[in-house]
Structure formats: C-alpha cells, structure tokens
Amino acid sequence: MTEPGRQGTPLIQLRGVERVYGQGDARVVALGGIDLDVWPGEFVALMGPSGSGKSTTMNILGCLDTPTRGSYRLGDLEVTELDGDGRALLRRYTLGFVFQGFHLLPRVTAQENVELPLVYQGVPTHERRLRARESLAQVGLSGREHHVPSELSGGQQQRVAIARAIVSQPKVLLADEPTGNLDSARSHEIMALLTRFNRERHLTIVMVTHEPDIAAYARRVVHFRDGHIERIEESS
Amino acid sequence: MLGNALREAIRSLGRNALRSFLTVLGIVIGVGAVIAMVTLGRGATQAVSDQISSLGSNIVFLRPARGFGPGQSIIPFKVEDAQALAREVPGVVWSTPVxxxxxxxVAGNQSxxxxxxxxxxxxLEARRWEIVRGRGFLPSELRAxxxxxxxxxxxxxxxFGADDPIxxxxxxxxxxxxxIGLLDAKGQSAMGNDQDDIALIPLRTFQRRISGSTDVDSIQLSLADGVDNERVLxxxxxxxxERRHLSANMEDNFRLVDSKEIERTLTSTTRMLTTLLGAVAGISLLVGGIGIMNIMLVSVTERTxxxxxxxxxxxxxADVMLQFLVEAVVLSFLGGTIGIILALTFSFVAAQKLAFPFSPDYGIVVIAALFSGAIGIVFGFFPARRAxxxxxxxxLRHE
Known part of the structure; x- marks a missing residue:
C-alpha cells in the first residue's frame, strides 16, 4: 500500500473559482473564489452547512456546472475552456458519480444500469456485459444482476450506483452525500467500500457530506462557510 | 449507438404500450386513409377503363342534336348516313345505324x-361482342x-331461366x-347499367314494326386501331x-362522342376524387404528428x-436528442406500418365487394412508410431538443 503522495502535479486544481447566480439585486455569490488542489489517489471530504458552497464546488468538479470566473484544471485539461460536449466526454471517460438519491434508472435491471456508461462509451455488448457483471461482483451484488432498483434495499441500490460509477474506470469518483439516505450500518458499509476502492485502486475520491463520522473516512476534510474554504483538516 | 437507441426506444414504448398505441392512432388513420384512398382510387380508375374498353375499343357515337339558334328542330339520321360514313371516311371500320x-x-308467362x-x-363487330350460342343476323335477314x-x-x-332460349x-x-342467338356476358357499363339487359332485332324490322319510320336514333362507328382520332373525327x-346541308356559318346539329373522351373524363373525375380524399388524409397525418409531439413532450417531462x-x-x-428522436420516429413509423397493413386489408376486402381490381401502388406504400418516419423526425424534433x-x-433534482 503506497501512501497517496502530494508530490508532482495535482489531478484537480481549482484557482480563484467563483460561481455567481443571477444579476443585479438577485445576485447570489455561491462561491467567492476558492483554491483547491486534489492529488491523485486522495480521498477528500467537503463539509459545511447548506449554502456554504460545497455542493456548488461538487457540481463544478463534476463538470455539471461551470465557474463564473477562475480556472479548473483536471489532469492537463483546462475545463473552463471546454464546451458542453467536451465536458460530457470528461464525465463519460474521466469522472464517476455517486448521488445521495442513488439516481438509478427505475425500470431497468441493476446489470443494465451498470452497463449504461459503457453504452455511451461505445463498448461492444459482450464486453459490456462482462464488465458490468464484474463491477457488480466488486460491490458484493453478484446474483442481483437482474433485479430492478425497486426490488433492492437502499444500501444495495447505492452499491449498484457505485458499480455504475467505477465500471468505466474513472480517474475521479465524485460522491454527493452518498450515505445521506442510508441508516448508520449501511452508511459504514458504503464507506468501507469506497475506502477500499480508494486504497486498492488509488481511485481519487471527492465526497460531500455533513456527517462528521462519514467525513472521518477521508484523509483530508475541507470545511466550507459562506462560499469560502474556512479550513482544511488533515487526518493522520 | 443508433442500434442501442433503437432498442431502448422500443423498450420504452413497450412499457407504455397502451399510451403508445393511442398516440400513433392518428398516424395509423392518416397513413391508412392515404393508402386506402390511393389503392381504391386506382382500382376504380382501372375498373372504369376496363369497362370502357368492353364497349369495344375506339368507338364513336353519333346522335342528332338541336342546332344553335331559333326554329331549329332535331333532324334524325338515315341509314344512308351510316353507309356514307363507312364509304367516305378512311379509318372507319364499321358504321352501324342503331x-x-x-x-x-314476353315469352310464355314471363315478361x-x-x-x-x-x-x-x-x-356486333363494332362493339366487339361475341355470340355464345346460336348465330348472328344473316345479311338477307337484315335486308328483308x-x-x-x-x-x-x-x-x-x-x-327462360336455365332453359335454352335458342x-x-x-x-x-x-x-x-x-x-336465333345469345350474346356473351358484358357486365355493368361504366355508367353502371346492365349491358346484358338487351334484345337485338334487325334495324329494318325495328323501323317497320316498332318505329314506323326510316329514321335512326344514332350511329355507332368503330375506328381502326392506331388511326389519328382527331383527323377521323x-x-x-x-x-x-355536307349530308345535312349545313352552311359554313351554322353550328353542328349532331353530337359526336368518342369512347376515348368518355374514358378521359371518367378517369380525371376519379383522379380528382382520389386527390381530394388524399388531401383529407394528409390533414389527419398532420393531426397525428401533433399527437406524437404532444406525447413526446409529456414523456420528456416525465423522464427529466x-x-x-x-x-x-x-x-x-446530441445523444439525448438522438434517443428521443429515435423514439418519435419508431412511434410514427410503427403507426405508419400498422396503417399500411390495415389499409391494404381494407382495400382488398372493399375491392372484392365493389368488384374493382385490387391494385395497390407499392411506390405509394413505400413513400407512406418513409413519410410516417419523417413525421416522427419533424414532430419529434422539438421535444427532443427540449430534452x-x-x-x-x-x-437531477427533478422529482
């Protein structure tokens, strides 16, 4: 097990990132110019009260939203210079998402949900099947391939979502309150799973949470307040 | 990508099978109406021209008429007029007074x-009419x-029912x-009357025993195949x-109708009806397309x-757009296909009942199928773009 180093270039580099909604009197500053680096293989948690800017940061990192000002480098790409299709391709090949509400396609089996990113990557059917099955096995859901989400428990649904996020072998996994809809026991199972992928595969994880015991799984916790980074806490 | 989009579209439509069916009903009716109209229209046109050629090909009817102007009376034809036409006009094969x-x-107690x-x-020659039993008139019988x-x-x-009338x-x-003879069956004429409801007697017999004069009502001529009709007419x-002593400034006091002209009039009438009904069908296609657009918009909202x-x-x-466009196209193409099948079935049955030939225009069928797909693209575009x-x-936040 190699300790994820902070040497070399960061995988993610935010510089002076601002996000402003509306204009004039309705102007709301969601992010007031933040700097953040995430190195390859890191596990970072973003914390803060609602409206503090953590979710906005998450959306920008996930290329779902674009900064009003500032720079976002992902690997050697300047994301702010990309158009919608360019950002879509980053989401397709480089990023993986896990959401609080699972966000699985409701009437489609677990297997097909996991295959979906590979469909957009144009992976041939046969390979797609194998990789999706393997991915489900890694989250401990072998034998549940043909269940639709409504036949699975919340914890199982979130595992399907994790399988879907890792099946495309992304560089960064973005988890937006992944345990927010789960009880404590399920939450720790999910966190154990994420920690394992972080350790074993050096998968870089950025996670939003407001639960301190969940944030404790991360090596670094970034605290947000009023659209700024208040402090960064390192755990040993 | 397209293959996947197609598969997903079919699945997603299958999940809402009833809704999908109701949505395409407009297209089904529209395409069905177009195909049925065109198929039946063609059958009718063909039936008309078949019946006209059953008159004998290239026939001309002559009838006396009132000339233009006051004090004119109808001057009937004479047998000699028919004879003169046969003699003097090249291209006239038969000229027969009728x-x-x-x-x-009445025969026995039947009338x-x-x-x-x-x-x-x-x-009989002019009308290309065969005698199936017995014989025709002898020249001596016609003269006497x-x-x-x-x-x-x-x-x-x-x-006579089933008895032999000869x-x-x-x-x-x-x-x-x-x-002395029984005519071959000719069936209904283009105007719908029964051509087999007829009894022929020699013209001279008719003049002596029935009309009591040497006048004839009309003259039927048959023209040789391939002659210049305009010139012969x-x-x-x-x-x-000349025979009726008309000077240059007087109108014709007879009417001249040739079978080709009847055929042209009838076909153009049928064609115009087909076009009109086709236009009505086109409007229902438009309505069908709007139905598809409506349900696709609902679907986009539901699946936000x-x-x-x-x-x-x-x-x-572009991937999302493709997915919804493909769904709209599959929907409307499906409707079109159902419409085509229904229309062909319906026209086949109707053609049998109306005794038309069943003659589908496969070109139109293919065009209708493609057109229904195109409706999907046109009316699916706006919802797909919205998606x-x-x-x-x-x-993602949408509930």
Whole structure:
C-alpha cells in the first residue's frame, strides 16, 4: 500500500473559482473564489452547512456546472475552456458519480444500469456485459444482476450506483452525500467500500457530506462557510 | 449507438404500450386513409377503363342534336348516313345505324322490360361482342327485316331461366320473333347499367314494326386501331355537315362522342376524387404528428430525472436528442406500418365487394412508410431538443 503522495502535479486544481447566480439585486455569490488542489489517489471530504458552497464546488468538479470566473484544471485539461460536449466526454471517460438519491434508472435491471456508461462509451455488448457483471461482483451484488432498483434495499441500490460509477474506470469518483439516505450500518458499509476502492485502486475520491463520522473516512476534510474554504483538516 | 437507441426506444414504448398505441392512432388513420384512398382510387380508375374498353375499343357515337339558334328542330339520321360514313371516311371500320326503345318482351308467362335495339350491319363487330350460342343476323335477314332476335344474358335469364332460349319465340311489343342467338356476358357499363339487359332485332324490322319510320336514333362507328382520332373525327363531321346541308356559318346539329373522351373524363373525375380524399388524409397525418409531439413532450417531462442521470454519466446533448428522436420516429413509423397493413386489408376486402381490381401502388406504400418516419423526425424534433437542452443539475433534482 503506497501512501497517496502530494508530490508532482495535482489531478484537480481549482484557482480563484467563483460561481455567481443571477444579476443585479438577485445576485447570489455561491462561491467567492476558492483554491483547491486534489492529488491523485486522495480521498477528500467537503463539509459545511447548506449554502456554504460545497455542493456548488461538487457540481463544478463534476463538470455539471461551470465557474463564473477562475480556472479548473483536471489532469492537463483546462475545463473552463471546454464546451458542453467536451465536458460530457470528461464525465463519460474521466469522472464517476455517486448521488445521495442513488439516481438509478427505475425500470431497468441493476446489470443494465451498470452497463449504461459503457453504452455511451461505445463498448461492444459482450464486453459490456462482462464488465458490468464484474463491477457488480466488486460491490458484493453478484446474483442481483437482474433485479430492478425497486426490488433492492437502499444500501444495495447505492452499491449498484457505485458499480455504475467505477465500471468505466474513472480517474475521479465524485460522491454527493452518498450515505445521506442510508441508516448508520449501511452508511459504514458504503464507506468501507469506497475506502477500499480508494486504497486498492488509488481511485481519487471527492465526497460531500455533513456527517462528521462519514467525513472521518477521508484523509483530508475541507470545511466550507459562506462560499469560502474556512479550513482544511488533515487526518493522520 | 443508433442500434442501442433503437432498442431502448422500443423498450420504452413497450412499457407504455397502451399510451403508445393511442398516440400513433392518428398516424395509423392518416397513413391508412392515404393508402386506402390511393389503392381504391386506382382500382376504380382501372375498373372504369376496363369497362370502357368492353364497349369495344375506339368507338364513336353519333346522335342528332338541336342546332344553335331559333326554329331549329332535331333532324334524325338515315341509314344512308351510316353507309356514307363507312364509304367516305378512311379509318372507319364499321358504321352501324342503331335505334332503340325500352319495351316489354314476353315469352310464355314471363315478361320483362328491356332495351330493344334495332341493329344495322356490323353492330356486333363494332362493339366487339361475341355470340355464345346460336348465330348472328344473316345479311338477307337484315335486308328483308325478318322477325328474328338475339338476346342478352339478362333477358335470357329473366324469360327462360336455365332453359335454352335458342329457337324459342318471344313477343316484342306487338309482334313475335324467333330467338336465333345469345350474346356473351358484358357486365355493368361504366355508367353502371346492365349491358346484358338487351334484345337485338334487325334495324329494318325495328323501323317497320316498332318505329314506323326510316329514321335512326344514332350511329355507332368503330375506328381502326392506331388511326389519328382527331383527323377521323374531323372527317366524320365534314361528311355529316355536307349530308345535312349545313352552311359554313351554322353550328353542328349532331353530337359526336368518342369512347376515348368518355374514358378521359371518367378517369380525371376519379383522379380528382382520389386527390381530394388524399388531401383529407394528409390533414389527419398532420393531426397525428401533433399527437406524437404532444406525447413526446409529456414523456420528456416525465423522464427529466432519467435525462439528468444520462447527462451525468456522460451522454452528450446530441445523444439525448438522438434517443428521443429515435423514439418519435419508431412511434410514427410503427403507426405508419400498422396503417399500411390495415389499409391494404381494407382495400382488398372493399375491392372484392365493389368488384374493382385490387391494385395497390407499392411506390405509394413505400413513400407512406418513409413519410410516417419523417413525421416522427419533424414532430419529434422539438421535444427532443427540449430534452437535450435540459440542465443536468436541474434535471437531477427533478422529482
């Protein structure tokens, strides 16, 4: 097990990132110019009260939203210079998402949900099947391939979502309150799973949470307040 | 990508099978109506031209008419006029004077009202009409005005049933004649009357026993195949004008109708009807397209979250657009196909009932199928674009 180093270039580099909604009197500053680096293989948690800017940061990192000002480098790409299709391709090949509400396609089996990113990557059917099955096995859901989400428990649904996020072998996994809809026991199972992928595969994880015991799984916790980074806490 | 989009579209439509079916009903009816109209229209046109050619090909009817101006009376034709036309106009094969009257004919205790035709020489030849039993008129019978007759199938059936009419006697008006021949069946004419409801007697017999004058009602001419109709018709006019002593400044006091012209009029009428009905069908296609657009918009709203998920895991706007366009096209193409099948079935049955030939235009069928697909593209475009333009964050938050 190699300790994820902070040497070399960061995988993610935010510089002076601002996000402003509306204009004039309705102007709301969601992010007031933040700097953040995430190195390859890191596990970072973003914390803060609602409206503090953590979710906005998450959306920008996930290329779902674009900064009003500032720079976002992902690997050697300047994301702010990309158009919608360019950002879509980053989401397709480089990023993986896990959401609080699972966000699985409701009437489609677990297997097909996991295959979906590979469909957009144009992976041939046969390979797609194998990789999706393997991915489900890694989250401990072998034998549940043909269940639709409504036949699975919340914890199982979130595992399907994790399988879907890792099946495309992304560089960064973005988890937006992944345990927010789960009880404590399920939450720790999910966190154990994420920690394992972080350790074993050096998968870089950025996670939003407001639960301190969940944030404790991360090596670094970034605290947000009023659209700024208040402090960064390192755990040993 | 397209293959996947197609599979997903079919699945997603299958999930809402009833709704999908109701949505495409407009297209089904629209395409069905177009195909049924065109197919039946073509059948009708063909039926009309078949019936006209059953008159005998290239026939001209001449009828006396009132000339233009006051004090004009109808001057009937004479047998000599028919003879002169045969003699003097090149291209005229047969020229036969015809008189007819509706009379009651009686045999045994059966009576029947039919058209009694006084036929001159060449009547059967001009109409290309065969005798299936017995014989035609002999030249001597035509000259002498003997009381013999040839009857059509309908008259034979009404008077004699299944019995052989040849050699039997039949009373026409006030005289009795011997049946010497039975005509082949011709069926309905283009105007819908029964051509087999007829009894032929020699023209001279007709003049002596029925009309009591040497006038004839009309002249039927048959023209040689491949002649210049315009020229022959012009020659006929000139010969008749001379025989009827018309000076250059007087109007024709007869009417001249050729079968080609009847055919043209009837086909253009049928064609116009087809076009009109086709336009009505086109409007229902438009309505069907709007139905598809409506349900696709509903579907985009319902599946906003799904669209958000797809965008988050790497679908481009174009991928989402393609997905919804394919769905709309599959929907409308499916409707079109159902419409085509229903229409062909319906026209087949209708053609049998109406005794039309069943003649589908496969070109139109293919065009209708492609067109229904195109409706999907046109009316699916707006909903698909709306889906593609969704903001992923908003879409994911949508309940």
């Amino acid at each position: 008189s007819l009257r509706t009379l009651t004919v 029947w009202s039919t058209t009694v035709v006084g036929a001159g020489e060449g009547y 005005g003997v009381a013999v007759c040839i009857i059509g199938q309908t008259v034979a059936r009404e008077l 050699g039997q006697r039949m009373r026409v008006d006030k005289f009795s004649c011997e049946i 012009q020659d006929i006019r000139l010969v008749l004008r 979250r799904e669209i958000g998920i797809r965008l988050a895991i790497g679908a481009r706007a 593609a333009r969704l903001d992923p964050i908003e879409a």
